[in-house]
Amino acid sequence: MSPYSETPSAALLPSGFADLLPGEAEAEARGIARVMEAFSRHGYQRVRPPLLEFESSLLGGSGEALSEQTFRIMDPSSHRMMALRPDMTTQIARIAGVRLQDAPRPLRLSYSGSCVVIGTPGRESDRQVSQAGVELIGPDSAQADAEVVALGAEALQELGIDGVSFDLSMPALLLGLIEGAIPEGERAALIHALDRKDASAVEELGGSVREQLAVMLRSAGPADRGLELLSQVDFPEKIRGHFDRLKASVDAIRERSPELRLTIDPVDVRGWRYHTGLCVTVFSTTSREELGRGGRYLAGQEAACGLTLRPQALLRAAPVPDARPRCYVPVDLARADLVELHGSGFATVAALGRDQDPAAEAQRLRCTHVWRDGVALPL
Amino acid sequence: MSPYSETPSAALLPSGFADLLPGEAEAEARGIARVMEAFSRHGYQRVRPPLLEFESSLLGGSGEALSEQTFRIMDPSSHRMMALRPDMTTQIARIAGVRLQDAPRPLRLSYSGSCVVIGTPGRESDRQVSQAGVELIGPDSAQADAEVVALGAEALQELGIDGVSFDLSMPALLLGLIEGAIPEGERAALIHALDRKDASAVEELGGSVREQLAVMLRSAGPADRGLELLSQVDFPEKIRGHFDRLKASVDAIRERSPELRLTIDPVDVRGWRYHTGLCVTVFSTTSREELGRGGRYLAGQEAACGLTLRPQALLRAAPVPDARPRCYVPVDLARADLVELHGSGFATVAALGRDQDPAAEAQRLRCTHVWRDGVALPL
Structure with a gap:
């Protein structure tokens, strides 16, 4: 008798790990194939890094932010510590910076694969996470931001996902404003208030920039109205460029995808740990979970903008494809x-x-x- | 500066783990997609088990054979030991026996994914291994064996791989003959001699079955000639059924795929750790490595026959697909x-x-x- 037949099926798999059964597995594979095909049509070339790497390589640079979520394994061959990838972006950055250092820029890469995170004990969430994404490496421009967002929108459209919206933020704008005006010890409480969208606490904690912060709070929502509001704020010279860039990126996205639903959230700074510019979260009206996220960061020393879609979430948001007769x-x-x-x-x-x-x-x-x-x- | 840019690129990844670069990664993905499509056309439905499972589940039953090759990780959530899958067959058997226990038999399942093995320190070989395979669960018949072999042949043909041959063996026939005639302590030396195809050592160690063994040795090669030779051997009643089944399976394969190159090796018993009937190894004249392997085994308590292709090996054997302009x-x-x-x-x-x-x-x-x-x- 095989051992699993004695185990109640609820305890069969560690929490956060799942079997995809016929139908589900087919839908996931087809969804990933369609997304990757959209990326490929636009000149993004597929790379495939391994599931495991040396810890020092995987968790260096921008990967450090994910260190606490990473499983480690000793390599009996080299006696060095290996890590099971919690994310693929660091791997793509490594490939771009080392293996493809002589490839011309802009370098357009795509990838898909599974990642594993430790998760939070007691909290039910996926610990094996599929990813399918792109990285545009080299240029730092609004057009580059726009290409990545438009490509993500096209991939989601292919899957037939309705009501997609891209929520844009520019954490450097808010952080720059606060750093110039609020003593270090008081910043956390203020950021927490902004995150809760608590206008009266922001009024109270906002010091000399309380008026700008109030406008930033109110400008969260549809991008056009939000940018209109923000344009009335007199940002300090030092951070004015972040606002200009946000606006330029939105304009460039609009030109490519006039019909795309864009929102902005200028006080969203949480969860963006290694990003340096525009940050993007993808939602859909058919699903409560994030479909993907991405943004601008440094790949080694190079400018890069990426977007990662989550096929598991797409699967839950997309219409079920017809099974073949x-x-x-x-x-x-x-x-x-x-x-x-x-x-x-x-x-x-x-x-x-x-x-x-x-x-x-x-x-x-x-x-x-x-x-x-x-x-x-x-x- | 990112840490990897200081490391010489040879030491970038643990041995046995590799990046697939543009072109290679695309070829692998397309190859897997074509193989999975061939499986799907013949009614094999895709399932996708997780990368990690509890050790007790993954390494129970037929999985035990791979225990020494398996990486383990503690699950901080359940405080139980998890294992990184070294193979997917045990997982498919679990899904068939538990999640799909009420699905009608024959149950036809397909799968693709990456597995990780510990490997042998100092020996260069892939430690992350892609698999794409099928399992036909329920029936125990020559027709079922033949369907699996013919399907593997069709998938390889789709990839344009030339000179494919399927090498068939039936370890139970040889082991049954030896167990009935040779004292336990002398069997290992004899099996080693048979494995080396050392006719004079077999003559010396073969005891009362030396003549039968000599014929079995000589019958390794093209299936028709080999079966002809074997049919002259007077096998004991107890194991005669294994020979009859080998012959019936070859006949059934011939009927489906008259043009397929079939060889038999009646003294091949090594490396088949949990198989109970026909064993299959896939080769090609364009490559020195195995392209896949499979055979008959017990999935829990059910008869099953499977075949696993190795996309990395297929990639090295297949013609390079055209890149798109x-x-x-x-x-x-x-x-x-x-x-x-x-x-x-x-x-x-x-x-x-x-x-x-x-x-x-x-x-x-x-x-x-x-x-x-x-x-x-x-x-």
Whole structure:
């Protein structure tokens, strides 16, 4: 007797790890293939880093932010510590900076694969996370930001996901304003108040920049209205460039994707640990979870902008693709008939002997059709 | 400065782990997609188990054979030991036996994914291994064996791999013969001699079955000639069924795939740790490595026959697929033109601003075409 048959099925897998069953697994694979195809059409070339790397390489640079979420394993071969990747962005940055250091810039790379995070004990969430993403490495411009956002929008459209919106933020703008005006010890409470969108606490804690902060709070929402509001704020010269860039990026995105729903949130600074410019979160009206996130960061010493979609979340937001019809066929069906059925989009399920009643057997095997008199007959 | 830029690139990754670069990664992904599509056409439904499971579940049953090759990680959430899968067959058996226990038999499942093995320190070989395979669960018949082999052959044909051959063995036949005639302490030396194909040592160590063993040795090679030779051996009643089944499976494979190159090796018993019937190894004249392996085993308490192809090996054996042509286009190219280019099979690489000399920029970015006067002009 195999050991798992004695275990109650709820405890079969560690929390956060799941089986995808027929239908689900097919939908995920097809979704990833379509997203990767959209990336490829726009000149993003696929790379595939390994599941494990040396800890020093995987968690260096921008990877450090994920150190606490990373499983480690000793390599008996080198006696060095390896880490199971919690994210692929550091790996793509490494490939760009080392293996592809001589490739011309802008360098456009795409990737898909599974990552594993430690998670929070007691909290139910995926610990094996699929990712499918792009990185545009080299240029630091509004056009580059816009290309990445527009590409993400096109990929999601292909999947038939409705009501997609891109929420943009520019943490450097808010952080720059606060750093110039608020003593260090008082910043955390203020940022917390901004994060809660608590206008009266912001009024109280905002010191000399309380008026600017109030406008920034109010400007969260549709991008056009928000930028209009923000443009009335007299930002200090030192951080004015961040506002100009946010506006330029929005303009460039609008030019490429006039119909795309864009929102901005100028007080969103949480959860952006290694980003240096525009930050992007992708939502859909058909789902409560994030479909993806990305933004501008430094890949080694190079400017880079990336976007990572989460196929598991896409799967939950996208319409279920049609399963292909299944035709039950005799074990010795002629090759030509088989090829024709496959060409017409059928999956065939072959008998493994002679059946008394092929139609009944087809039904038992959950087929939609049975081969009779030279045709696929619907059941 | 990011840490990896100081490390010599040879030491970048642990041995046995590799980056696939543009071209390689695309070829692997396309190869896996084509193989999975062949499986799907024949009614094999995709499942996707997780990368990690509890050790007790992953290494129970037939998984025990791989215990020494398996990385383990403590789960901080359940305080139980998890294992990084060294193989997917045990996982598919678990899914069939628990999650899909009520699905009708024969149950046809397919899977693809990465596995990780510890490897042998000092020996250079892949430690992250891609797998793409099928399991046919329920029936125990020559027709079931044949379906799996024929399906593997069809998948390899799709990839354009030449000179594929399937090497069949039936370890139970040899082991049954030896167990009935040779004292336990002398068996290992004999099996070692058979493995080396050392006829004189087999003559010396073969006791009362030396003649049968000599014929089995000589019958290694093309299946028809080998079975002809073996049919002259007077096998004891108890194991005669294994020979009959080998012959029936070869006949059933021949009926489905008359052109397939089949060899048999009746003295091949090494490396088959949990198999109970027909064992299959896939080779090609274009490669020295195994392209895949599989055979008959017990999935929990159910009869099962599976075949696992190794995409990395397939990649090295298959012709390189054509890369799609790349056309350099202006940043504001009309949507309709873009769609047409993509429809004609082009990847587009967009400018991120105005170029002085688009053709020169296209060349620098390794494009094959540049957009000029409304068409994609070859460079």
